[in-house]
Amino acid sequence: MPITVLQPQPAAKRQAAAMSVDSDSDSDSGGGAEVHGEDILTPGTVITSNSQWMRGHGTYVQPGETAITSSLAGTLTKTNKLLSVRPLRARYTPEIGDLVVGRIVEVQAKRWRVDVAASQLAILQISAINLPGGILRKRTETDELQIRSFFAEGDLVVAEVQQLHQDGAASLHTRSLKYGKLRNGVFVSVSGIGGGSGVVRAKRQVWTMDVANAGGKVDVLLGVNGYIWISKHIESDTNAEAVGINRMEESVSSKVYSSQNDPLELSTMREIARIRSVILALVENRLKVDEDMVTKGYSEAVELGRESPDDDLYLGGEKGQRLAAALTGH
Amino acid sequence: MPLDTSTYSLALLRVDGRRWNELRRLHAQIRTQDAADGSSYLEMGHTKVMCIVTGPSEQQQQRRGQTSQRDAAAINVNVVIAGFSSVDRKKSGRNDKRIQEIEVTIANALASNLHTHLFPHSSITISLHVLSQDGSLLAALLNATTLALIDAGIPMTDYIAACTAGSTSTYAAGDDSADPLLDLNNQEEQELPFLTVATLGDSDRIAVLVCESRVQVTRLEGMLVVGVDGCKQVKQFLDQVVREKGAEMVREGAVEKSDAMGMVLDE
Numbered sequence: 271m272p273i274t275v276l277q278p279q280p281a282a283k284r285q286a287a288a289m290s291v292d293s294d295s296d297s298d299s300g301g302g303a304e305v306h307g308e309d310i311l312t313p314g315t316v317i318t319s320n321s322q323w324m325r326g327h328g329t330y331v332q333p334g335e336t337a338i339t340s341s342l343a344g345t346l347t348k349t350n351k352l353l354s355v356r357p358l359r360a361r362y363t364p365e366i367g368d369l370v371v372g373r374i375v376e377v378q379a380k381r382w383r384v385d386v387a388a389s390q391l392a393i394l395q396i397s398a399i400n401l402p403g404g405i406l407r408k409r410t411e412t413d414e415l416q417i418r419s420f421f422a423e424g425d426l427v428v429a430e431v432q433q434l435h436q437d438g439a440a441s442l443h444t445r446s447l448k449y450g451k452l453r454n455g456v457f458v459s460v461s462g463i464g465g466g467s468g469v470v471r472a473k474r475q476v477w478t479m480d481v482a483n484a485g486g487k488v489d490v491l492l493g494v495n496g497y498i499w500i501s502k503h504i505e506s507d508t509n510a511e512a513v514g515i516n517r518m519e520e521s522v523s524s525k526v527y528s529s530q531n532d533p534l535e536l537s538t539m540r541e542i543a544r545i546r547s548v549i550l551a552l553v554e555n556r557l558k559v560d561e562d563m564v565t566k567g568y569s570e571a572v573e574l575g576r577e578s579p580d581d582d583l584y585l586g587g588e589k590g591q592r593l594a595a596a597l598t599g600h
Numbered sequence: 601m602p603l604d605t606s607t608y609s610l611a612l613l614r615v616d617g618r619r620w621n622e623l624r625r626l627h628a629q630i631r632t633q634d635a636a637d638g639s640s641y642l643e644m645g646h647t648k649v650m651c652i653v654t655g656p657s658e659q660q661q662q663r664r665g666q667t668s669q670r671d672a673a674a675i676n677v678n679v680v681i682a683g684f685s686s687v688d689r690k691k692s693g694r695n696d697k698r699i700q701e702i703e704v705t706i707a708n709a710l711a712s713n714l715h716t717h718l719f720p721h722s723s724i725t726i727s728l729h730v731l732s733q734d735g736s737l738l739a740a741l742l743n744a745t746t747l748a749l750i751d752a753g754i755p756m757t758d759y760i761a762a763c764t765a766g767s768t769s770t771y772a773a774g775d776d777s778a779d780p781l782l783d784l785n786n787q788e789e790q791e792l793p794f795l796t797v798a799t800l801g802d803s804d805r806i807a808v809l810v811c812e813s814r815v816q817v818t819r820l821e822g823m824l825v826v827g828v829d830g831c832k833q834v835k836q837f838l839d840q841v842v843r844e845k846g847a848e849m850v851r852e853g854a855v856e857k858s859d860a861m862g863m864v865l866d867e
């Protein structure tokens with residue numbers, strides 16, 4: 271008697287991501303783009319074969335063909351006739367005018383190389399910083415010789431993207447009193463663009479907030495590249511208007527390149543740590559990190575802290591979810 | 601021994617109960633490590649691998665051996681096979697030739713697929729960890745790498761989807777028409793000649809083809825056809841994983857919705 275084997279019955283759907291492709295049923299994907307509101311493009315998807323469109327970032331045209339194809343997983347952006355794909359998540363790509371926090375990784379003869387979480391290191395020329403000793407002066411050989419006295423390896427700087435080079439590398443500058451070396455605080459790194467968490471470009475990236483529990487004032491600096499600096503707010507001792515705009519640089523530059531922290535009170539340190547927990551909780555719960563969310567989240571966190579007898583600063587896990595729920599209103 | 605070919609010819613069922621053209625259970629997750637640029641976890645049956653992508657980033661101190669001072673990103677692949685991953689605990693040396701060959705194969709396949717010219721002076725590091733092995737190791741590693749690279753947002757031409765194919769026919773029996781097998785497990789890999797094949801997306805373009813066993817050239821075509829067909833099924837699965845993650849992120853408001861519909865563009 272011959273043995274017969276019946277067609278196996280399809281198993282019950284285990285999980286959402288479980289295999290659901292049958293060996294003989296092929297979903298039709300030969301036609302043009304099937305982009306719907308919630309759908310996304312994946313690498314290799316043909317966006318359009320119409321030649322009136324131009325290809326932008328995240329797309330490519332196979333040599334010998336005219337069809338614009340996606341090279342990323344993401345959503346489509348249309349700017350006039352330019353089609354580009356916004357990735358779900360990617361590394362930071364510098365744009366002119368971005369406020370970034372970076373770490374010096376290399377000191378060269380006339381410039382520093384700065385890690386700004388991009389695909390390449392950024393460049394900070396010695397001519398693009400405020401040199402000590404007064405008004406905008408030319409750099410001299412003495413400055414070049416003591417280049418490490420301004421920034422050394424491992425120092426954190428806040429700077430602005432001045433220009434972009436052909437290969438995508440960025441040049442930074444710190445020619446403003448807002449920029450320069452960072453001290454008296456703590457560094458936090460969140461992921462790059464996309465992914466729903468991390469820093470978003472906003473009207474204000476830097477602000478000073480009054481903190482609870484007699485902590486004084488705290489500066490929060492959200493670098494567009496996802497590097498964040500939270501520090502004690504230092505009042506400049508000379509009145510800016512009294513000194514005049516040109517002399518201002520002279521009065522502060524002596525302190526600008528110091529690597530020595532000022533004395534910090536324990537209460538300030540605790541509040542800085544609390545802001546850091548808030549930012550990490552925002553990221554963990556996939557919320558955007560901007561001024562509004564951080565300030566709101568901070569006041570919620572102060573309330574949460576009062577619940578525990580020793581004012582717990584930790585906001586991971588369940589406490590973080592409560593914080594996120596309070597912020598999103600669910 | 602483990603796979604008695606006579607049993608197969610009777611019931612046409614393999615040791616684990618599959619038919620000749622069936623894949624094992626596939627399961628994959630994307631974005632498993634928050635701190636990494638891109639990450640994935642993939643299971644093909646009992647073969648379980650994890651992938652982490654770092655980069656594209658510029659190393660401050662370039663190690664001398666690596667050539668990343670070019671106009672395109674360098675691709676570095678590291679494969680670590682956990683000691684507990686197979687039945688017998690083997691301590692693999694630092695420069696195990698088999699692992700090195702897997703690394704080179706993956707790096708070469710990616711070099712032609714990724715758009716590395718967009719990232720000069722930088723390097724992309726891919727760390728692969730094998731947690732459990734039960735055959736089709738190279739295929740699982742390639743699939744996990746594809747997912748992690750998509751998660752990292754690195755532009756690529758198309759998916760690289762891989763699977764294995766083997767042949768049951770024996771020369772002695774003279775059964776040239778015997779079935780080729782798809783997606784071999786460890787037992788079958790020990791017994792039968794097999795090859796690993798990877799294709800680009802939905803096309804028939806082959807990105808990787810590795811065959812380490814002796815096989816008659818007449819069997820090769822059948823194995824290849826079955827393998828390519830399996831790759832298409834794997835690609836469908838990978839695409840589904842990415843799309844589900846993407847749709848989830850759009851729903852959460854993490855990414856903005858697409859601007860235009862496909863219909864509008866083709867007008």
